Amino acid sequence: MNRQQLIALCEAAGAKPVHAEKLLAYIFRRGIHDPDKMPDIPGELRGFLKKHSQPLSIEVVAEQQAKDGTRKLLLTMPDGKNIETVLIPGTGRLTQCISTQVGCAIGCKFCLTATAGLTRNLIAAEMVAQVQTAQELSENKVRNLVLMGMGEPLHNFDEVAQFIRIAADPLGMAFSPRRITLSTAGLVPGIYRMIEEKLPCSLAVSLNATTDEARSRIMPINRRYPIAKLLQAIRDYIAAHGRKRVLIEYVLLAGVNDTVEDAERLCGMLRDIDTTVNLLPLNVSPGSQFKTPTDASVTRFRSILSDAGFVAVVRKSRGQDISAACGQLKAEQAA
Numbered sequence: 001m002n003r004q005q006l007i008a009l010c011e012a013a014g015a016k017p018v019h020a021e022k023l024l025a026y027i028f029r030r031g032i033h034d035p036d037k038m039p040d041i042p043g044e045l046r047g048f049l050k051k052h053s054q055p056l057s058i059e060v061v062a063e064q065q066a067k068d069g070t071r072k073l074l075l076t077m078p079d080g081k082n083i084e085t086v087l088i089p090g091t092g093r094l095t096q097c098i099s100t101q102v103g104c105a106i107g108c109k110f111c112l113t114a115t116a117g118l119t120r121n122l123i124a125a126e127m128v129a130q131v132q133t134a135q136e137l138s139e140n141k142v143r144n145l146v147l148m149g150m151g152e153p154l155h156n157f158d159e160v161a162q163f164i165r166i167a168a169d170p171l172g173m174a175f176s177p178r179r180i181t182l183s184t185a186g187l188v189p190g191i192y193r194m195i196e197e198k199l200p201c202s203l204a205v206s207l208n209a210t211t212d213e214a215r216s217r218i219m220p221i222n223r224r225y226p227i228a229k230l231l232q233a234i235r236d237y238i239a240a241h242g243r244k245r246v247l248i249e250y251v252l253l254a255g256v257n258d259t260v261e262d263a264e265r266l267c268g269m270l271r272d273i274d275t276t277v278n279l280l281p282l283n284v285s286p287g288s289q290f291k292t293p294t295d296a297s298v299t300r301f302r303s304i305l306s307d308a309g310f311v312a313v314v315r316k317s318r319g320q321d322i323s324a325a326c327g328q329l330k331a332e333q334a335a
């Protein structure tokens with residue numbers, strides 16, 4: 001429940017709104033879920049909570065740690081379904097990659113999660129539980145959340161929006177909205193809903209190609225929402241937020257989208273968009289039809305963007321020795 005829902009719940013139980021604020025701090029900031037461990041909550045409200053709530057138990061069933069400190073956790077949800085979350089270390093802080101669905105319906109051709117299709121949406125509580133479980137296992141604080149794990153966040157809009165509101169509530173998990181990034185494969189109506197509902201987070205868009213023909217080949221979603229519509233949605237998002245930067249992600253696939261022509265076209269496409277471009281050389285998964293580009297072609301691609309005045313950053317794959325791309329630990333466990 002978010003703050004407004006907890007206030008309504010407290011009213012229904014005959015308690016004051018201030019108790020909703022205390023519940024927010026107990027549940028989301030301190031990770032205390034047992035009403036008996038909330039001494040300053042009135043007894044009647046504790047009784048009400050015990051009657052009307054149920055604990056959500058998720059279990060860590062596998063864990064891998066890479067040489068660079070990246071940790072990948074395989075979690076089992078209450079119904080036995082597995083999802084992954086990844087913890088990426090920075091200096092004194094962690095970035096956590098959150099899953100929003102069990103599987104994914106979007107079908108990007110370079111993605112292992114896509115191969116199994118969509119099983120179900122996660123609920124907001126299961127996203128909160130990913131953060132709290134990871135935090136319990138880590139000495140450093142989780143500071144950044146990226147909704148980039150299994151699933152397409154905008155395909156599960158309501159639960160993702162609920163999670164983001166809880167995560168950004170200063171009385172609850174208290175993540176700065178600047179430190180929550182929602183990454184989409186390009187569900188255009190979802191971007192407009194983000195604008196309408198003023199979702200407190202940043203937007204990243206996985207673009208990955210510079211022609212509709214190439215993008216439709218690797219990301220079938222492009223047939224529904226082609227590049228021109230997607231770029232317009234990004235411009236509208238930036239305009240609605242008053243110059244809020246959008247992150248463009250571009251997974252480089254050798255010989256598919258990493259040519260000089262692609263880099264030049266990308267510069268043209270993004271010329272009127274306030275953006276940072278993250279270049280991600282493909283983290284190859286077993287059985288992939290694609291290959292990682294050479295260092296030389298990655299450098300060439302980045303230089304073309306930089307020379308044209310863009311902020312372009314090459315993101316080396318973290319946790320390569322544990323195949324940290326989403327879906328890989330789940331696939332290994334199932335094998």
Ligand code: SF4
Pocket residue numbers: 104105106107108111112113114149150151152185326
């Ligand atoms: S890359 Fe993301 S949106 Fe595309 S299939 Fe994989 S999980 Fe889904």
